[in-house]
Amino acid sequence: MKFIRFGQPGAEKPGLVDASGTWRDLSGVVADMAGSTLGQDSMRRLAALDVASLPVVPAGTRLGPCVGGVGNVVAIxxxxxxxxxxxxxxxxxxxxxxxxxxxxxxxxxxDIWLPPGSAKLDWEVELGIVIGERAFHVTEADAMRHVAGFCLVNDVSERAYQMEYEGQWVKGKSYPTHCPIGPWLVTPDELGDPQGVDLWLEVNGQRCQTGNTRTMIFGVAHIVSYLSRFMALQPGDVIPTGTPPGVGMGMKPPVFLKPGDVIRLGGRGLGEQQQRVVPSPLA
Structure with a gap:
């Protein structure tokens, strides 16, 4: 199944995408695609719904982040x-x-906000893991039982903040709007093998990134198991799993984002995103 959240920022409602591609409203069934709704029992109940009986979401409605109430974004x-x-x-x-x-x-x-004075804003298309069940000291063989599904992530990165400032990478990864997720939360059965997902990204219509998750150094199950040794992953946590080559920092000479640039990205089974870079409202 493919689950969405729609509506104005901060007031998104849960929904799903039916077999015809129509968006359906789930707000009469669950409060949000968050927390316990992402657990196995809840997801099985949602899979058994008569989808055709659900209200249709009006055309032109904004898509929000596909997961609500995210406590942690733990990236690789x-x-x-x-x-x-x-x-x-x-x-x-x-x-x-x-x-x-x-x-x-x-x-x-x-829109993606360009921080005031930023000159090294970069893009990264990634497969994101969404945790559905608490994962703490889980084995690699058991890891997928704790995964609610997957989503597309643009791990937007300000490289000067990340690489040139002292301290950890988090400063270059955390500006508002720098973690678009969605359009869908795709269940594992819908996606199929997470280690066979084509990923791509374009800037202003020019292909920059082309890759496949089969070339990941550490696969999905290993990542979930590994992280669970150091922290108790919670329902709704999102784990971006890394990006294939083609980021702006790696080009010769490097290329970075500027106001007006349009980023388009997608992945097999994950849908597509499109963002425009605009100055931060504080600029």
Missing amino acids: GLNYADHAAEAGLKAPGQPIVFNKHNGAISGPND
């Missing part, structure tokens, strides 16, 4: 060997873990 860095190479960094022997502040989350087609 340098998870494609060819991306590590373009960044001039050694491929890691263990997953590189960093956080994006949950205040960075935005809808899949919302």
Whole structure:
């Protein structure tokens, strides 16, 4: 199944996409696509619904982030060997873990804000894992039982903040609007093998990134199991899993985003996003 959230920012309602591509309103069934709604029992009940009886979402309605109430965005860095190479960094022997502040989350087609004075704003198309059941010290073999589904993520990154300022990467990853997720939360049965997902990204119509999750250094099950050794993952947590090559930082010379640029990205089974870069309201 494909689940959505729709409506104005901060007032999104839950929904789903039926077999014909029609958006259906789930707000009469569940309060949100968040928390316990993402658990296995709840998802089985939603799968058994008479979808045709659900109200249709009006055309032109905004799509919000596909998961609500996200407590943590726990991301994996340098998870494609060819991306590590373009960044001039050694491929890691263990997953590189960093956080994006949950205040960075935005809808899949919302504008991206360019921070005041920013000159190194970059893009990263990624497969995102959405946790459905609490995961704490889970084995790799059991990890997928704790996954509600997957979504497309644009891990927008301000490279100066990330690489040139002292401290951790989180500063370069957390500006508002710098974590578009969606359009859909796709259940594992709908997506199929998460290690066979084509990913792509374009800037102003020019293809920049083309990759496939089969070339990830650390796969989905390993990532969930690994993280659960150090933290108790909670329902609704989102885990961006790294990006294939083609980011602006890796181009020669580097290319970064500016106001008016349009980013379009997608993945097999994950849908598409499109964002326009605009100056931050505080600029």
